[in-house]
Amino acid sequence: MAQVVYIGGEATAAGFRLAGVDTRVAAAGDAAATLRQAFSERPDCVLFDGTLVDYVPVAELEHALVGLAPLFAVVPK
Numbered sequence: 001m002a003q004v005v006y007i008g009g010e011a012t013a014a015g016f017r018l019a020g021v022d023t024r025v026a027a028a029g030d031a032a033a034t035l036r037q038a039f040s041e042r043p044d045c046v047l048f049d050g051t052l053v054d055y056v057p058v059a060e061l062e063h064a065l066v067g068l069a070p071l072f073a074v075v076p077k
Helices: 010-018 028-040 050-055 060-068
Strands: 004-008 022-023 045-049 069-075
Touching: 004 010, 004 028, 004 050, 010 022, 010 069, 022 028, 028 045, 028 050, 045 050, 050 069, 060 069
Parallel strands: 004 022, 004 045, 045 069
Antiparallel strands: none
């Protein structure tokens, strides 16, 4: 089974958790660090809350978006 990680707010994370997704709750200040940590665990897919995009350096976000693994998607605001 594919390992999926969701990074975002507590309320949305609760819904993903109910669906069996591994979740990380992140605030604006630790969004980039949480994303780096998730990537280091080598999941199959990372879903990232769109409200946190502005708090990740552009270069890191672009690297995540164009990389082949893990699959990376921004969940719209």
